[in-house]
Amino acid sequence: MVVRFWLSSDGGIENLTATEFDFVQWGFARFIPGTAKENAEIGRFDEPMALLALAQWLNVAGFAETIHHRLSGEIGDHNASGENALEDYLAFCFAGLFSDTSGTRRLEDIFTFAKETPAWAKQTATLVSLYRNPDTGLMEESVVDWASRPSYSLGTRSSSKAKQDLATTPQSKVETEDVKAARVTLKWLEHAERTPICFPSTLMGPDLLFILRLEDGKKIWVAVQSKYESSDLLTASKLKKAIRSLTPSNYFSATVPEYQADVLERLKALPDSEVGVGELSLLRVVVSHPGETALQLGSNRREPTTLPNMKHYDDEHPLASLNMDYLANITKNMAPLNYVSDTIRKAKGKAAEATAAAEATNSAAAAEAEETSTKRRNEDQVEGEESRSAKKPRVVVAVSPSRTPVSPSRGTYHSRLRPRRIYSLGPSVDSLDVDMGGDCEDAPPDSAAETDEEMTDSDVPKSGYDRLFDEQF
Numbered sequence: 001m002v003v004r005f006w007l008s009s010d011g012g013i014e015n016l017t018a019t020e021f022d023f024v025q026w027g028f029a030r031f032i033p034g035t036a037k038e039n040a041e042i043g044r045f046d047e048p049m050a051l052l053a054l055a056q057w058l059n060v061a062g063f064a065e066t067i068h069h070r071l072s073g074e075i076g077d078h079n080a081s082g083e084n085a086l087e088d089y090l091a092f093c094f095a096g097l098f099s100d101t102s103g104t105r106r107l108e109d110i111f112t113f114a115k116e117t118p119a120w121a122k123q124t125a126t127l128v129s130l131y132r133n134p135d136t137g138l139m140e141e142s143v144v145d146w147a148s149r150p151s152y153s154l155g156t157r158s159s160s161k162a163k164q165d166l167a168t169t170p171q172s173k174v175e176t177e178d179v180k181a182a183r184v185t186l187k188w189l190e191h192a193e194r195t196p197i198c199f200p201s202t203l204m205g206p207d208l209l210f211i212l213r214l215e216d217g218k219k220i221w222v223a224v225q226s227k228y229e230s231s232d233l234l235t236a237s238k239l240k241k242a243i244r245s246l247t248p249s250n251y252f253s254a255t256v257p258e259y260q261a262d263v264l265e266r267l268k269a270l271p272d273s274e275v276g277v278g279e280l281s282l283l284r285v286v287v288s289h290p291g292e293t294a295l296q297l298g299s300n301r302r303e304p305t306t307l308p309n310m311k312h313y314d315d316e317h318p319l320a321s322l323n324m325d326y327l328a329n330i331t332k333n334m335a336p337l338n339y340v341s342d343t344i345r346k347a348k349g350k351a352a353e354a355t356a357a358a359e360a361t362n363s364a365a366a367a368e369a370e371e372t373s374t375k376r377r378n379e380d381q382v383e384g385e386e387s388r389s390a391k392k393p394r395v396v397v398a399v400s401p402s403r404t405p406v407s408p409s410r411g412t413y414h415s416r417l418r419p420r421r422i423y424s425l426g427p428s429v430d431s432l433d434v435d436m437g438g439d440c441e442d443a444p445p446d447s448a449a450e451t452d453e454e455m456t457d458s459d460v461p462k463s464g465y466d467r468l469f470d471e472q473f
Contacts, residue, residue, distance in 0.1 A: 067092050068334040075289065075343075076228055086226045087207040090287055091155055091197050093327060094224075098127035098212060099145045107212075110327075111285065111320040114295050114307070118318060120276050123215035129196035130211060130271070139271060141213075144196045155197035155208075158184040178203055182256050189266035203255035204263065205245035211270070218274035221267060221282040223248075229291030232344075232351035233301055239286065239293070240310050243319065246284035247312040278317035286321050289340075290347035293321035 023029035071092055074085035097110055107121040127144040144154075158181040181201035188198040188209075198209040208224035225242040227234055234242075244250055248267065252259040264280065273281035286293050294301040297308070307313055328340035336342075 065334050068331060068339075069336060072336060072339045076230070084207065084226060084228075086228050086287075086289060087199065087224075090224060090226055090322075091199075091208055093331070094208070094210065094222075095127060095144060095154055095197070097327070097330065098125055107214075110323055111283075112293075112296055112323050114313070114319040114321075115297050118276055120214060120218070120220075120274055125212040125214050125220075127196050128211055128213045128219070129194055130191045131194045132191040134192075139191065142194070142196075143213075153195055155199055156184065156188045156193045156195045157199040158182070158188075158201040179256065182252065182259050186259065186262055186266065189263060204251050205247075214274060217272060219270055219272050219281070220274045220277050221270060221280065222285060223282055224285045224287060227286065227288040227293075229288045230347065230350075231291050232348045234286075234288040234291045234293050236302070236306055236310075238288070239295060242286045242288075243284070243295075243310060243312050246286065246319075247315050248280050248282060248317060249315075250312075278315070280317065282317045284315070284317055284319045286319070288321075289324065290343040292324075292344075295319065295321050 071085065071089040075089055076085070097105060104124070106124050108117050111121065113121065129142045129144060131140045131142070132138070133140055178201070182203055185198065185200045185204055187193065188195070188200075196210055200206055200209055205225070206223040207226045208222075210222050211219055212222055213219050223246050225246050227238050227242055229235070229238065248264060251263050267280040267282060270281055275281070277283055286295060292301060295307060298304075299307070313319065324340060324344060328338070328344070331340055332338050
């Protein structure tokens, strides 16, 4: 619970248990008037001195490791703390990355830019909070260095600060939760909160907003969209959606359009802004984990036309992703050890296994299809041969046991076996059936002259063979 309060100024505790009532008794928490809910009042744990002392104690006892261990274990479970666990983890990481006062961490090391790295990204940067003092009207700037000077709260969560006194607010003026969250976001943007990080209303777009002061004193907004991706590569549809949600022209446009002009006006009013980061001095950052973001133009992880064809990819406000290898190196000694690199490696391993399984399945399917095709071709070939055999023409020659033809064109015959008629059933003949109609003996010629004698059908009496032939046709 203490970790959650450090992350954001959301101090709401609903339905306090018997143990949590002790926080009220000790002066760490308080009940909110008019919030009775099912016989249990809503409490808030927000006493600055108590929380600051606790943060200081945790810092000495290993604050960073405690926070890292808790948040990393919740990544992937959006309900672990009621919010997106990955964006909580990233808030912690950005606070650490930009709390470095040694000046060794440059933006170009921490971020991978979609296109050419801009000149201002070669500078170091520090996380700062801006607060406009309502009494003096002056802007107060504070460097966030929680490693040595912890704050009791790192961020403002837009879903929490706009709680209303339901007992005194007329029902007609009770705002919806969405509108309340949007109003909290606008309040942070006009520097009415001391917290350096904002968890904006979900209706706005980004998951995180914060301000960086560059080495030369100029300032930029950083808008972050986090995407939990269990595979080894962020899908194109998720990347497209993330880029859209980070682009200023879309803030509140489809949800609370009356707030769009207000939010753009507040972003444009950033003091000492860096002019090379678009009209609003805003850097758009997509962070995916454990899957790779891969939004750099020319990346071999995506098709060449995928990124250029994405709407808002070429917006005037630069686009970048978090260098996860750099983050893995910074956090490798925090418990759990090597968390970032290990989860990335596991995601790649699972993706490789899935690819190998898919290839094996496709190969087996292809082999089965080829086997089926070969079998079908063989069956078709056999059927074709049988069909052709059934359709072959048959020639029947009925032969009378008298004389055989010497020259059918001349009509002359030998006096041995004489064909009565020849019938062809087709243009080609593969076999010749000779129907003798019974036993046949050679008949001796009557004379030598009779051998070449021309005869006609009428000259030869029809025998049983001839009759049999006529009956068949």
